Amino acid sequence: MKKLSILAAAATLCAAFTTYAQAAGGEIAVIVKTANSNYWQNVQKGATAAMANAKGYTMTFQGPAAESDIAAEVNMVENAVNRHVAGIVLAPSDPDALVPAIKKAWEAHIPVVLIDSMISDAGKQYYQSFLSTDNNKAGELCAKAMIDKVGQTGKVAIMSYVPGAGSEIGRVGGFRKYLAAHSKLQIVGPFYSQSQMATALNQTTDVLSANPDLKGIFGANEPTAIGMGRALAQSGKAGKVVAIGFDGNQDLQGFVRDGTIQGIAVQSSYQMGYKGIQTLVNVIDHKPVAKVVDTGVVMVDKQNIDTPEAKNVLY
Secondary structure: OHHHHHHHHHHHHHHHHHHHHHOOOEEEEEEOOOOOOHHHHHHHHHHHHHHHHOOOEEEEEEOOOOOOOHHHHHHHHHHHHHOOOOEEEEOOOOOOOOHHHHHHHHHOOOOEEEEOOOOOHHHHHHOOEEEEOOHHHHHHHHHHHHHHHHOOOOEEEEEEOOOOOHHHHHHHHHHHHHHHHHOOOEEEEEEEOOOOHHHHHHHHHHHHHHOOOEEEEEEOOHHHHHHHHHHHHHHOOEOOEEEEEEOOOHHHHHHHHHOOOOEEEEEOHHHHHHHHHHHHHHHHOOOOOOOEEEOOEEEEOOOOOOOHHHHOOOO
């Protein structure tokens, strides 16, 4: 019986690889947390550029109207599996909810490459590679920048986005742990905007009002950091409360230039899209790929915003 089990497992593995090989060409489905964000649109730009070298493939790009609409993203993955796509590049909005859908792709011998956010350990066997910022290190980088600006004591607020998202867990976790290890700063929050700029603006306004002695504030993703910056400007606290943000669209660049935000940790979202497509095609072509790829992060402030290093990641 053991021999039969081993033979069956080997046959299943061979079938998976054979299916990948036969799938050379066809649709690549890129599914992200939301289509309504400059960050994810920059991922799309990178993916589109990579498709120029992916001969025989076409690409579809989609995401829910909001990052909090996890059920919609699950449906998108399941629909891609039902269409028998050649492969999926996925930014999972929840570490647990997407696992069953990714498992369905695995069972259908459809390779999956994850970008931006990790899924739970229960799903590790169902994807081939994970490309992302090291969010824990990025959170630490933001915390170090905060301590450098505000000192060792006082109150710092955390404006976060979707609780439980893989990137959020690493990013905010890294920020909090670094502050606890290297300062006596008191944390206010975190507050969750659900990645809605207007919600972040209102939440930040309330936090600033309730904490007139606040020394610093951290906006943990693009829409949250924009809302944070607008609240600081509208309340007259711009430049008076140290602000560290995340991501690097035109709004956030403007806040750095005018001093509303003192620094932004910028991911290479373009590279996530570009390398995501490259990696997926390599999987289909039986070329070796790393299980985990760090796509990097750059801390951008007023001093380095015009340098080549910063321009390579800003969007």
